[in-house]
Amino acid sequence: MANSENSGGAREQKLLSALDGRPIVLVGLMGAGKTTIGRRLAGRLSIPFRDADHEIEAAANMTIAEIFEQHGEAHFRDGEKRVIARLMDEGTQVLATGGGAWMNDETRELVAERGISIWLKAEFDVLMARVRRRSHRPLLKDPDPEGVMRRLIDSRYPVYALADITVMSKAAPHEVIVDSVIEGLEEQLGLHV
Template sequence: MQRNNKSVQAPDKRAGDRLADPRPIVLIGMMGVGKSTIGRRLALRLGLPFVDADDEIEHAAGMTIPEIFARYGEAGFRDGERRVIARLMEEGQQVIATGGGAFMNEETRALILDRAIAIWLDADIDILVERVSRREGRPLLQGKDPRQVLTELAAIRTPVYALAPIKIRSGAGPHEQTVDRIMEVLGR
């Protein structure tokens, strides 16, 4: 693959089958794990487009995610999310950051596992709590204790996230370290 960005590393000579894999790379994991930030940086390093599913959902609905939740509830949001992710999966090789609950939908999960390289970004609850406190507009946290909500969500979601074939730990260090680990796993 040709790369125009000089800061992108050259392909590893030992690169495996994933080097030429045309499927999209889909990042899954809890809110606050860094899917969007890591996804942007990963896409840049790979020379691929990046898309944030939450941004696409807002664009398609013509309203913000909190507005969608307020008007249609979580079930309505999840239905729209499922449709948007299905569309994104058809758009070819790119890096897609999903919302934290997207992979919990059975149909979305099956599509991702069948047609994408699914990467579960995982982090300790302390890291997630610190990161989600930096940004507002997370409907599942509105008026609630973030640590309690994230702990409860992790208990439910972790076994489902574990179905992803690739798991990468996102630590407290710079996101570039996580991107480096993903590049290693992808053979780049």
């Protein structure tokens, strides 16, 4: 690990320079690794990591579950859109978005104008294995979590595919996926290693 970090300093600087102040926006379903991979990517690039869901909770002083329960999904989605718009103005960072954020046309347009989007795509089995490890996932409260996940894949994957870059988030060491993200960014930005 120390080798890749030491030899990667110039590579990361070249990538940051090419980003020219734009944020890297991670999209995908719950369990795709947006937070885990996002934190590691931000660490590798020495830039801030922001989690849109965490920012929404901080702004509302409520959990997402409480927002949904007290105000409904439409209210949550409106707040999510506003928070992401604010974060997009805060320069180069890695921004992990909630699974439904990318489904909003205005959010997609804003990210296309001001940032670079990366879809962390994961297969059904990988997603289910990951979300089962976390009891706070609302999906697990449904009597048929597998059915819910399959429906989300069917409805959201065609929209996630509109992201600038697609990286497979597979059952592999996190650093392998981070390397794939960096390679995808370099290709998107026209950098040749």
